[in-house]
Amino acid sequence: MYVLGAGILAHGIAARGPDGVVFANLDLRVEPGSLTVVTGPSGSGRTSLLLTLCGRLRIITGELEVDGFPLPRKARKVRSLIRPARLRPGCELEERHLVREAMTERRLISGTNKASLELGLELVGLELDRSLMVCELPPEEKLLLAVALAAAPAPAGIVVDDVDAGLTQSGRARVWAALREVTRIGMTVIASSTDRPSGDVNVVRLPAGRYYDPTAEIGLPAKAAG
Incomplete structure (x- = not known):
């Protein structure tokens, strides 16, 4: 499997969510087939940036x-080029599905075939008992399954939210190693994490900048940044 990864170029971008501006004045460049990590504290707009980029x-x-x-x-x-592996909330594996049910569902939704799904699992180094429920998997294997299913149709890129959430140090190392393997076939990977992993990665740090809200000039309460 080889993929022509997607490149991304942004200048001065900002986005607004239900509670106000979530990031602003952001410049970034993502090379095709690279691993880019969006870092920042909770509420800094990491998930919103991933949503924007896909x-x-x-x-x-x-x-x-x-x-x-x-x-x-x-x-x-x-949206057809950049597929979400996990975006929180709203885009996660169904906990009460069996692993084989999750695979079947993804095959039907994405139009991929069984062979491609097997290649996706092999790519991230995952061997699973497919009679287990998704909720029974260790946290890192649950995330790796989501990555494998997103990568199986060979999109130009995938986004992966909250890579470090709930994982042990060894679990994080395993997931980051798998994501690097995904980039080695040419696929662009954009992931979010509280902290950056070790090694050579492209890092986007949030919050990126200040955003001018015109409501401040007329005495209306400005919306807080997410």
Whole structure:
């Protein structure tokens, strides 16, 4: 399996969620086939940035292109190029499914085949008892299963939220090693984490900058940043 990864270029981008601006004044460059890690404390906009980069959250200022396709105008195309492995909340494996059910569901949704699913599992070094429920898997294997299923259809890139959440040090090392393996086939990987992993990775640190809210000039309460 070899993939032509997607490159991403952003200048001065900002996005707003239900509770206000979630990140602002952000520049970034992601090379095709690279591992990029979005770091920052809780509430700094890490998940929102991943949503933005895969075409699921609109920017309100700035310029953003994914594989040459401008957002938000080409959001549908970008969504087909960059697939979420895990985005919290809302895009996670169903805990009460059996592993084999999760695989079947992903095959039907993505249109991939059984052979590609097996390659995805092999890519991240995962051997599972498929009669187990997803909730019975160790946290790192649950996340690796999500990565394998997202990578199986060979998209140009995947996004992976909260890589370090709930994992032991050895579990984190295993997941980061697997994500590096995904990039070795050319796929772009963008992951979020409280802290960066060791080694040579492209790091985007949040919060990125201050955002001017015009409501402040007319005495209205400004929305707090997420």
